[in-house]
Structure formats: structure tokens, C-alpha cells
Amino acid sequence: MSNTTFSRRKFLGTTAAAAAVSLVPFGYSFAGGAKKPNSKVNGVQLGLTTYSYRAISHSLPEVLEYVLKAGVNALEMRSVLEEGLGIPAGPARAPRGTQLSDQEKAERAKAADAAREAQRKWRLSLPMQKYADVRKMYNDAGVNLHIAKFAPSSWSDEEIDYAFKAAKVLGAYGITDEASEAACKRLGKFAEKHNSLALYHTHGQFGEPGFDIDTLLSYSPANRLNMDVGHYFGATGKHPNEILIKYHDRIPMIHMKDKTGPNHATPNANRPFGQGETPIADVLNLIKKEKWPIDVFVELEYNIPADSDPVKEVIKCIDYMRNILE
Numbered sequence: 045m046s047n048t049t050f051s052r053r054k055f056l057g058t059t060a061a062a063a064a065v066s067l068v069p070f071g072y073s074f075a076g077g078a079k080k081p082n083s084k085v086n087g088v089q090l091g092l093t094t095y096s097y098r099a100i101s102h103s104l105p106e107v108l109e110y111v112l113k114a115g116v117n118a119l120e121m122r123s124v125l126e127e128g129l130g131i132p133a134g135p136a137r138a139p140r141g142t143q144l145s146d147q148e149k150a151e152r153a154k155a156a157d158a159a160r161e162a163q164r165k166w167r168l169s170l171p172m173q174k175y176a177d178v179r180k181m182y183n184d185a186g187v188n189l190h191i192a193k194f195a196p197s198s199w200s201d202e203e204i205d206y207a208f209k210a211a212k213v214l215g216a217y218g219i220t221d222e223a224s225e226a227a228c229k230r231l232g233k234f235a236e237k238h239n240s241l242a243l244y245h246t247h248g249q250f251g252e253p254g255f256d257i258d259t260l261l262s263y264s265p266a267n268r269l270n271m272d273v274g275h276y277f278g279a280t281g282k283h284p285n286e287i288l289i290k291y292h293d294r295i296p297m298i299h300m301k302d303k304t305g306p307n308h309a310t311p312n313a314n315r316p317f318g319q320g321e322t323p324i325a326d327v328l329n330l331i332k333k334e335k336w337p338i339d340v341f342v343e344l345e346y347n348i349p350a351d352s353d354p355v356k357e358v359i360k361c362i363d364y365m366r367n368i369l370e
């Protein structure tokens with residue numbers, strides 16, 4: 045990446061005119077006269093990660109339907125991308141608690157290796173037009189794909205190139221993976237090569253002794269933090285705004301969830317929005333006040349009530365944040 049100040053805002057601006065024009069092969073049509081979604085509220089871009097729908101059927105057209113019901117126009121796309129395009133499935137995991145013999149372990153390892161090779165071949169032979177078709181389907185409905193979570197740090201070099209190429213075709217400003225030293229050392233260089241960004245999602249690492257986000261970010265000027273506000277508060281009990289103030293220019297997007305703090309009777313537990321202790325309003329109002337271009341994406345992880353479903357709960361989360369910002 046020739047310019048270390050390359051940003052999410054600049055990337056979206058330069059790629060907005062590059063939408064694909066091919067027909068969408070998924071059988072989805074969007075009524076052009078319908079009102080398109082808008083989840084940017086007083087300058088703060090709200091959205092969600094499609095991981096929020098993991099408990100229900102979530103093909104590419106189905107996810108779009110869910111997103112439109114939530115009135116959301118910005119997404120982090122996760123496994124539904126490759127699954128929806130037909131990637132060969134990996135072997136099923138053994139049920140939790142299953143004791144495997146040495147022979148069974150060897151057979152499962154062999155099957156996993158074969159699946160990884162089949163997936164590698166699939167990725168390297170997939171026409172980028174397939175991703176252009178996905179972008180058209182979503183863009184036509186008024187939904188933008190800001191992030192693609194391929195989590196490719198353990199893939200071959202050719203597959204990482206594929207991930208960044210796909211992200212650019214989708215109109216995304218970068219890809220995400222889980223935060224680790226190995227990932228931060230490796231992916232940033234590919235992001236530079238593709239004039240993109242590499243974002244790293246955090247769980248409870250900020251609560252671990254010796255965790256050094258400065259070092260992880262330093263491995264490449266294209267490295268960015270996908271801070272999970274709920275995980276940060278749940279693990280440390282500290283106010284997330286401390287991190288946002290210090291690193292806001294290295295944080296293109298955050299995950300929002302409500303959790304209890306480490307000193308709660310049920311520590312570090314996911315809760316419906318408004319029922320935990322995460323200072324959600326403080327975070328949203330800081331981003332609003334400072335006008336930082338930080339996407340705020342719901343990551344639904346609390347237990348779904350028996351009379352509800354992930355689609356309804358995502359709507360509740362988005363509405364909760366809208367009400368704070370309006």
C-alpha cells in the first residue's frame with residue numbers, strides 16, 4: 045500500500061462506481077420502487093455481521109431478506125459468501141465429548157486435508173464474476189458490503205490473493221480475521237499489495253497479560269482493529285471509549301454487543317441490548333460527536349428467547365441503537 049493514510053471512506057468512494065452489471069443468478073429480484081434501507085443515523089453507520097443469523101437458514105438471498113427487514117444498509121459478510129457460492133463442505137465435526145480412536149483421528153485428519161485441498165481448488169477456479177453478481181444483488185436492494193470475513197491467515201498465498209480480489213469486487217474496504225500475531229504479520233502485506241485493509245477481530249485478548257495491540261498493528265500500515273466492544277468490556281471492565289479515543293484512526297469498524305462485566309455475579313455474559321452493562325450509549329455518542337467513520341455492527345450472540353428468532357432480535361438491537369442516536 046503506497047499510502048499509509050488509505051482509509052475505509054476513501055476506498056468506498058473510489059469503488060462505488062464499479063458495481064457489476066451482470067444478471068443475478070439467485071432468483072432474487074428487488075422492486076425498484078420500494079424504499080431502500082438506511083441505517084446511517086446522525087452520521088453513525090449502523091449495520092450487522094451476517095454471523096448474527098448463524099442459527100437459521102441463511103443463503104445469500106435469505107440473508108438479504110433478513111437485512112432488509114432490519115432496515116440495514118451495511119454488512120460484514122461471513123461464511124455465507126462462500127457457502128452461498130457452492131464451496132465444498134468440510135468434514136462434520138465429531139459430537140462434543142466423543143472419544144476417537146487413533147485410527148479414527150487419522151481418518152478424520154485425512155478427510156480434513158482432502159477437504160482443504162478441494163476448497164483451495166474451488167477458490168482458485170471461481171470466476172470473480174460470481175462475487176460481482178452477489179454485489180449487484182445486494183447493491184440493487186440498497187445494501188452495501190463493507191467487510192468480507194474470509195479469515196484466510198492459514199490459507200495459501202494464492203487463496204489470500206483470491207480473498208482480497210473478491211473483497212474488492214464486492215466493494216468491501218477490507219477483510220477480517222481473528223487477532224493473532226501470525227495473522228497480523230501475514231495478512232497486512234497482502235492488504236498493502238491489493239490496496240485494501242486487513243482487520244483483526246478481538247475477543248478477550250485485552251484482558252490477557254501482555255497483550256500488545258500496538259505490536260500487532262505495527263506489522264503493516266494496512267493493519268486495522270475490528271474491536272469488539274462487548275468482548276472488551278466483558279473481559280476488562282474498562283470503558284471501551286478509552287480504546288476508541290486512542291485508536292480511532294485504526295478502527296474502521298466495531299462489533300457491538302451487550303455483556304456483563306468481569307465483576308458481575310454472572311461475569312462476561314451476553315445479554316439482550318439494554319440488559320447488560322456495556323456502555324453502548326457512551327460508545328455511540330462518542331462516535332457521533334467526533335464524526336469518526338467507524339461502522340457499528342451488531343454481532344448477535346445472546347440466547348434467543350423461545351418466542352423469537354435471530355431476525356427479530358437483530359431488529360431489536362438495531363432499533364435500540366437508533367433510539368440512542370436519534
